[in-house]
Amino acid sequence: MKSTLKSLISRNKEEERAYAASRQAEINNPETSTNRRNFLKKTALGGIALGGLMNLTIEDTIAHTTQNVKRSSNPSDLKITDMRYCLTNVMGGTAIIRIDTNQGIYGLGEVRDAADARYALMLKSRILGRNPCNVEMIFKIIKQFGGPARQAGGVCAVEMALWDLCGKAYGVPAWQLLGGRYRDKVRLYADTPEAASPAEQQKLINYRIKDQGYTWLKMDISISELKGKAGTVVNSKFWENDKGDLAQWGDQRNMMSYGNTAHPFTQIQITDKGLEELSQIVESIRNMVGYDLPISTDHYGHFDLNNSIRLGKAMEKYRLAWFEDMVPWTYTEQWKTISDALETPTTTGEDIYLLKDFKPLIHARAVDIIHPDLASSGGLLETKRIGDYAEEYGVAMAMHQAGTPVSFMASVHCAAATQNFLALEHHSVDIPWWEDLVKTTDGKKMIEKGFAIVPLNSPGLGIELNEDVLKQHLKSTDKTYFAPTNEWNEQRSHDRIYS
Structure with missing residues (x-):
């Protein structure tokens, strides 16, 4: 001895x-x-x-x-000292933020895809000097600066980074801080883009099911598929852009464009011929996939409640997993009408900020499934609250996600901690470098056979940035890589929302 x-x-x-x-x-x-x-x-x-x-x-x-081994930081003395960012090329521009502390540990968060990093940077002056482990208190300070969809990106990015920091400080995974986990792996649904031909579509589907093991798919059934097919759409010419497209994501500055006009106000209609064409597309996909796997649908185009019901009824025989965002989430009564008219489940929610705006849909049972995006809904804790609230009313929760591995892993921790969870979107299946943007701190795979692996022992979100890969995939218009952001240090307004 x-x-x-x-x-x-x-x-x-x-x-x-x-x-x-x-x-x-x-x-x-x-x-x-x-x-x-x-x-x-x-x-x-x-x-x-x-x-x-x-x-x-x-x-x-x-x-x-x-006895004196330091297994975590000294959480009670932690202070936020900085916030920095880099802009990745994921989804055309998705920012990762890093919140630094006086003890050398940091937290990672993400501003929702295609949102401005300044949504997060403007919050820096409100959080400097605060203890990042007081997550709920800081969230209440900054949540007034969030709003629907990408306007919530800054608040949610900070909230993600705080849970990452808190988990690292106490040496536990983020799911543990949310109350524990229900599952060790999280089911994913793979977004499957439209293809130029049935052969190309079959290739995409085989890659997802056979090569990668996904057990749930999602596809678009867009009326853009009817372009150039006479007699399929009424009133389309008025809305087409100079390329002849009904562009759902058009010029953001043109408030009267098709993409910026809410669904009930376009007077676009689909003819019986158009419904038949779209049905053939879905039938082709269903024949490729079979009936063992769920297929969800999304991005139909901007048309009203009546045409949504007509389209939904035309698709009933294919037993789709859900119809997503057929009309804007704000129209609770219209959603109730659509859901009552259809046998196929309905869902919305990726653009809803905070539980309070999910409540009307849940109370009315206006949708069968709620579908928050953690990078818009308020972050990890608020999204778990949304799921728990829906569960009390018998409503299930799926999760939208189209960003970097940072928001992906934040969503994985939230999904692990929420009982009524169904599946989480993975929008970057076809990007070979996407997973390599980060490294898991336990050395395990992030995704395996269509499931995200929940980090069981890794503190925080369980990932660190892979800087060499990340630097190769910064957006060309902003090569900033966690540079100083001192211009955002000073708070210049009195933010209290009551007198």
């Missing part, structure tokens, strides 16, 4: 010398921040004096030598 301990002592001293040298090198590095340098000095480890423990039992020796 004594020879074993001598060997341990010798090896320990070598490791200590190497560790001390690396810390000192970081302290001496002029690029090391003052906060990080102070943290390193304060937490410098002394030697483990095994030499003085030669007469103890091995159990007492181990207990003594591990």
Whole structure:
């Protein structure tokens, strides 16, 4: 035993010398921040004096030598010192934020896809100096600056980063902080884009089902598929852009464009011929997939309640998993009418911010499934609250997600902690570098056979950025990579919303 301990002592001293040298090198590095340098000095480890423990039992020796091991930070003394960002090329521009602290640990969050990073940066002055582990209190301070859809991106990004930080500070996964987990893996549904031909569509489907093991698919049934087919759509010419398209995502500055006109106000109608054409598309996909796998649908176009019901009835025989966002989420009574008219389940919610705006849909049972996007709905805790509230009314929850692995993993933790959860969207199946933007801290796969693996022991979200890959996929219009953001440090308004 004594020879074993001598060997341990010798090896320990070598490791200590190497560790001390690396810390000192970081302290001496002029690029090391003052906060990080102070943290390193304060937490410098002394030697483990095994030499003085030669007469103890091995159990007492181990207990003594591990009693001061620092397994987490000092959460009560944590303070937020900075917020920085980088803009990735995911979905044409999705920002990842990093919230730094005085103890050298940081949290990662994400501003929803295609939203402005400044939605998050404007919140920096409101959170500097605060303890990031007071997640709910900080959320209540900043939630007034969120709104529907991408306007909530900044608030949700901060909330994600706070849970990542809090989990790291206490050394537990984010799902544990939400109350525990119901599942060890999270079912995913793979978004399947439209293809130029049936052969190409079959290739996309085979890749998802056979190669990657997905057990749930989603597809678009867009009236854009009817372009150039005479007699299929009424009133389309008035709305077409200069390319002859009914562009759902058109010029954001033109408030009178087709994409910016709410569904009831376009007077677009689908003819019986058009319904037959769209039915053939769905039938083709159903024949490729079979009936063992659910198929969800989305992005039909901007037309009214009546045509939504006509389209829904035409698709009933294919037993689709759901019709998503047929009309805007704000029209609770219209959703109730559609849901009552159709046997196929209905869902909406990816653009809804906070539980309070889900409640009317849930109370009226206007949809069968709620469908929040954690990067818009309020973050991890608010989304779990939304799911729990819906569960009380017998309404299930699926989750929308179309961003980077940061919001993806935040959604995985939330899904793991929510009982009535069905499936989480994975929108980047065909992007080969998407998963490589991050590294899991437990070394396990992030996705396996169509399921996201819940990190069981990794603190926070369970990921770290893979900087070499991330730098290769920054948006060309903004190559900023977590540069200083001092211009956002000063708070310049009195934000209280009551007198």
